[in-house]
Amino acid sequence: MIEHGVSPCQQVLNQRWFRASSKKLARRKRVMQTFLSYVSSIHGLSGPVTIVRQDVSTETWREQDIEVHKQEITFAFDNGAVIRRSLEWDQVSSDALCAECWIDYVVIQHPAGLSIDPASQRFDNVCRETFWLRYHTA
Template identity: 30%
Template sequence: MNNLITYILAFNDDDPTIIDRQTQQQTYEENETNIHYTEERVAFSNGTVILKTTEFDEALDILDDSVCPECWINYEIITQPYNGKITPKKKIFTSRCQESFWLKLQKTRANLN
């Protein structure tokens, strides 16, 4: 597993190679708007550690279902595996819709190979 895509797919599918998962959440106020921030750190059996951070404005979360509100989702490799190097080190999304579409596309590509 030397591609970030593989780890992101495993991260979201609760892959059996995940040996630890830690989540921290906080909400803070900025310009009279509640901001929700989540940090999730996942360790894999090969030594890889990936960090996923998600941040969104509470006001944007109440829009109707036809709108995909902006949020910030980052995946980043914190620790490389014992026997290799993962590229790219980081992937950023600006909405859950963008992340969802990209993940579907990656799963389709993985099934074709």
């Protein structure tokens, strides 16, 4: 395609930039899709990875007369990846539709030959986590 008013050299540079940008975008989508595949599987959605083991730990403690709960689930996948999902919440009565809690995903072990990126993801309530998952799986 010939761009009018743009030198042939600039056209070549623009085409190279566009191809490089397209490759970067495709790589980012592929990488993000990979992380998304794990989170989707954790939430019971179908995908290319399968959970082969789950280890659950829970603890409860008090901070300034507030009961705090924490649940950590470590998921091992069929390709060797290991991801931990931590959920922490307190027993403060709230009328909020999406009460504050803290949800963290951390990649503990990457599968051979693949780097899962981002290696961690944080949400401050279940609604944000749900929105993120729905947005990226749509």
